[in-house]
Amino acid sequence: MAALVRWCATAHYRQMTGEPQYSAAPYQPDPAIEEIATWLADPVPPADFPKAILRFRNDRQAATVGLNTLSDEAWVRHFGRFEALEDNLPQPLALRYHGHQFRNYNPDIGDGRGFLFAQMRDGAGRLMDLGTKGSGQTPYSRFGDGRLTLKGAVREILATEMLEALGANTSKTFSVIETGEALQRSDEPSPTRSAVLVRLSHGHIRIGSFQRLAALEETEHLSVLVDYALTHFPGPPPPADAPGRDEPAVRLLHLVVERLADMAASYAAAGFVHGVLNTDNMNISGESFDYGPWRWLPRWDPAFTAAYFDHSGLYAFGRQAEAIHWNCAQLAIALRQLVEAPPLIAALERFPELYIEAIRRRFGWRLGIAPDWAGAHPGETGNIIEAAERAMRESGVQPDAFFFGARSGTLPDSEAFAAFRKLYDEAERVADTDPYWSGGAAQSMVIEEVEAIWSAIDQRDDWQMLTDKVTALRAMGAAHGPAPAPAGH
Numbered sequence: 001m002a003a004l005v006r007w008c009a010t011a012h013y014r015q016m017t018g019e020p021q022y023s024a025a026p027y028q029p030d031p032a033i034e035e036i037a038t039w040l041a042d043p044v045p046p047a048d049f050p051k052a053i054l055r056f057r058n059d060r061q062a063a064t065v066g067l068n069t070l071s072d073e074a075w076v077r078h079f080g081r082f083e084a085l086e087d088n089l090p091q092p093l094a095l096r097y098h099g100h101q102f103r104n105y106n107p108d109i110g111d112g113r114g115f116l117f118a119q120m121r122d123g124a125g126r127l128m129d130l131g132t133k134g135s136g137q138t139p140y141s142r143f144g145d146g147r148l149t150l151k152g153a154v155r156e157i158l159a160t161e162m163l164e165a166l167g168a169n170t171s172k173t174f175s176v177i178e179t180g181e182a183l184q185r186s187d188e189p190s191p192t193r194s195a196v197l198v199r200l201s202h203g204h205i206r207i208g209s210f211q212r213l214a215a216l217e218e219t220e221h222l223s224v225l226v227d228y229a230l231t232h233f234p235g236p237p238p239p240a241d242a243p244g245r246d247e248p249a250v251r252l253l254h255l256v257v258e259r260l261a262d263m264a265a266s267y268a269a270a271g272f273v274h275g276v277l278n279t280d281n282m283n284i285s286g287e288s289f290d291y292g293p294w295r296w297l298p299r300w301d302p303a304f305t306a307a308y309f310d311h312s313g314l315y316a317f318g319r320q321a322e323a324i325h326w327n328c329a330q331l332a333i334a335l336r337q338l339v340e341a342p343p344l345i346a347a348l349e350r351f352p353e354l355y356i357e358a359i360r361r362r363f364g365w366r367l368g369i370a371p372d373w374a375g376a377h378p379g380e381t382g383n384i385i386e387a388a389e390r391a392m393r394e395s396g397v398q399p400d401a402f403f404f405g406a407r408s409g410t411l412p413d414s415e416a417f418a419a420f421r422k423l424y425d426e427a428e429r430v431a432d433t434d435p436y437w438s439g440g441a442a443q444s445m446v447i448e449e450v451e452a453i454w455s456a457i458d459q460r461d462d463w464q465m466l467t468d469k470v471t472a473l474r475a476m477g478a479a480h481g482p483a484p485a486p487a488g489h
Contacts, residue, residue, distance in 0.1 A: 025123030027066030029087040032119055032127055036228055039221050040209065041093035044115055047136025047146065049196065051180025052080035055150075055463070056157060061172045061200050064122045079117075079198045080177035082135065088118040094138035098215055099208035099280030100330055102314055107215060109208070109280055110140030113147065116204055127232045129204050130174065133197040133290075147183055150176075150193035151454050152292075154466065158453070159291040160199075161470050162445045165477030167365060168266040169486040171201035171289035187308075193458070202287050205229055207256075207331045208280035214334035223338055226252050233285045235259075235488045239350075244343030249335040252284070253347040257328050258488035259286020261351050264321040265358030269366050271297040271399035275306030277315045277323045279330050286488055296445045297399050300392035325351045354487070359385065361484050368407045371484075373428035384427060387420040404442030407432050436479035443476040 033041070054076050062068035067085075070078070077083045084090055092115035098107045115138065118130040133156070134148025153176045163170040175198040182191035205225070213222040226248045238245040238254040245251065263286050267274060274281075275293040283289055295306040302318025310316070315323055328351060332344040357378075363385045364374040374381040392402050395416035405411035406424060453469060456462040477483075 024063040024068065025066050025121075027086075028121040029085065030119055030121050030127060031089045032228075032232060033093065033116065034089070036221075036224060037093055039096075039218065040225070041095045041111075041116065042139055043091040044094045044138045045136070046082035046092060046115070046132075047179075047196075049080065049179035049181065049194075051178065052076045053178040053180070054080070054175075055178050055195070056153075056173070056176035058172060058174050058200075061174055065120050065128055065200065075175065076177060079130075079175040080179070080196060082117060082132075085118045085120075088120070089116070092117050092132070092135070094140060095204060095206075095209065096140075096212060097206050097208035097280050098212040099206070099278050100211075100327070101278045101280070102310070103326075105211075107212070108140075108142065111138055112140040112142060112144050113137070117198065126202055129201050131199050131201060131204050133199065134179075134194065135196050145183070147179075147181060147194050148197055149183055149185060149188060150178055150195040151188060151458070153195040153197045154454055154457060155294070155450060156197055156199075156291045157466070158445060158450060158469065159294050161473045162296070162443075163266075163270060163272065163288065165443070165473045165480070166266075166270040166272075167362060167477075167480065167483030168270055168272070169263060169287050171199045171287055174198040174200040199289065201283070201289050202285040203233055203283060204289075205233075205284050206280050207282040207284065207327055207334075208278075209284075210331055210334040211279060214337050217337070219337050222334070223248070226335070226338065229284055230255075233489075238347070242343065243346050244339060247339050247343065249338040250343045250347060253328070253332055253335055253344055254350070255488045256284050256286070256331055257347050257351050258354055259284075259486065260324050260328055261321075261354035262286060262358040262362075262487035263288055264324045265355055265362045267320050268317075268359060269362040271300070271317075273297065273304060273306040273315070273317045274320065275310070275315060277320060277327065279327045282324070282327045282331075284331075286486060295447060298446050299396050300389060300399055300402075321355050325355075356382075358487060363388070365484050366403055366480070367424070368429045368432055368480075370428040370430055377427075380423070380427065384420070384423045387423050391417050391420040398442075398444060398446065400442040400444035404437075408437045430481060432479075434479035436476055443472050 054072055057075055059068040078085055082092060094111035094115045096110045099109055113134055114132045115135055116129055116131050120128055122128050137146035157173045160170050160173045177196050179194045179196055181194040183194050184190045185192055229252055230248055235255040238251060273295045281290045293307040297304055303313060304317045305313050329348055332348055335344060360374060360378055360381045364381050392399055411417045453465045456465045
C-alpha cells in the first residue's frame with residue numbers, strides 16, 4: 001500500500017477537491033532568532049537515526065515558504081537528517097523556557113525532544129518557523145529519550161488537518177519521517193515505531209519564554225524579547241482608552257490576550273480539547289500547537305477531558321477558556337518587571353469580552369451564519385449559539401454531526417432541536433452549495449476513527465485511510481468557506 005502520504009498544491013488537485021488556492025512563494029530565509037539566540041536557545045545536534053523513510057510531506061504548506069520543489073531525496077536530507085537549509089540556521093536551536101504545568105511552576109524544562117530548525121518568510125511576509133518533534137535529546141530532555149512515536153506523529157497530522165479545516169489558527173504538520181527505532185512507552189503497546197516530525201508555525205516564542213527571563217531577573221533580555229515579539233508578530237494597537245497603551249510590554253499583552261481569547265473560542269467552536277494547556281504550550285502568536293493527548297468531543301460535555309492524567313479536569317473542554325486566561329495572567333506577572341500593574345490588569349480584563357466576540361464569530365461561521373448578519377445581530381447570534389449548545393447537550397448528538405445536520409438541513413425533526421431550529425431559521429445564512437453538504441455524513445475525528453487509521457498503519461503499513469481522511473478533511477474545510485481571520489494580527 002502507499003507508504004508516502006503526499007498532498008500536492010497543484011491546480012489539478014485543487015480542482016478535484018475544491019480547496020482554496022495556496023499561493024506559491026519564493027524561498028526567503030530569515031533566521032531572525034539569531035539576534036537573541038545566545039540567551040534564548042542552545043545549539044544542539046540532531047539525532048542520527050538508523051533509517052529515514054519519508055511518510056508524509058505537505059506540499060500545500062511547503063509552497064507557502066518556497067520549499068515544495070525539493071526532491072524527496074533533498075526533503076529527507078533536510079527534514080530527516082537535518083542538513084541546514086541554504087542561508088538559514090547553521091545548527092538547530094533548542095529553545096529555553098520555563099512554564100506552569102498543571103499550575104505547578106517548573107523551571108527545569110525547555111525543548112526536550114525538539115528544536116528550531118529554520119526560519120523564513122511566507123508569501124505574506126510573515127516570519128515562519130520550522131520546528132521539530134522527536135529529533136533527539138537536548139540539554140532539556142531530563143530523563144526522556146528525545147524521540148516521538150510514529151503514532152504520535154500520525155495523531156498530529158490528524159489534529160492539525162482537522163483544526164485547520166474547522167477554521168482554527170494552528171501549526172501545520174509539514175513532514176513526517178519514520179526513523180527505524182523501536183521505542184518503549186507506557187501509554188502505547190511497545191515496542192512501537194518511531195518518527196521525527198517537522199511543523200510549520202508562526203513562531204515558537206511561548207509565555208514560558210518570558211517566564212524564564214522574569215524568574216532569572218534578566219530584565220534587559222525580557223525587554224528585548226518583547227521588542228522581538230512586537231517586531232515579528234505585529235498586530236493592532238490597544239484600545240484608545242487603554243492605560244499605558246504606548247508601553248511595549250502593555251502592547252504585547254493586549255495582543256496576546258486578543259489572540260489567545262480567539263484561540264480559546266476556536267477550540268470551543270471546533271469541539272476540540274487540547275489536553276495540556278500549560279504556559280509552555282502557549283505561543284504568543286496565538287497559534288495553537290504541540291498536540292499530545294487531544295480529543296474531539298464524542299458529545300457536548302463541558303467536563304470532557306483529553307488527558308488521562310488530568311484527574312482534576314483542569315483542562316476539561318468547558319474550562320479551556322479559563323485556563324488560557326489564567327495563562328495570560330502569568331505573562332502579565334512576568335511583564336510586571338517592565339511596567340506597572342494597572343495597565344497589565346486592564347489588558348487582562350479584556351479577555352472575557354474578546355472571548356465572547358470570538359465565540360460569536362467562530363461559532364457563527366461554523367453554523368454558516370452570514371458574517372455581516374451576525375455582526376449586526378450579536379444578541380440573536382448569541383441566542384442561536386446557546387440554543388445549539390443546549391440541543392447538543394440534551395440530545396447527545398455528536399457535535400460534528402450536529403453542525404453538519406444544521407447546515408445540510410438534515411437534523412432530526414424532534415423536540416430536542418425545535419428551539420434551535422426556530423432561531424436558526426431566522427438568521428441570514430451563507431449559500432451551502434458545496435457537494436459536501438449533500439454528502440450524507442459529517443467528517444469527524446472521534447477517537448475510534450483515529451485508532452482505526454493508526455491500526456491500519458501499524459498492522460499492515462496501510463496508509464490509505466490516512467490519505468483518504470486528510471483529503472476528506474481538506475474538502476470539508478473548503479466547503480465551510482474562508483475561515484475567520486485570526487484576531488490580533
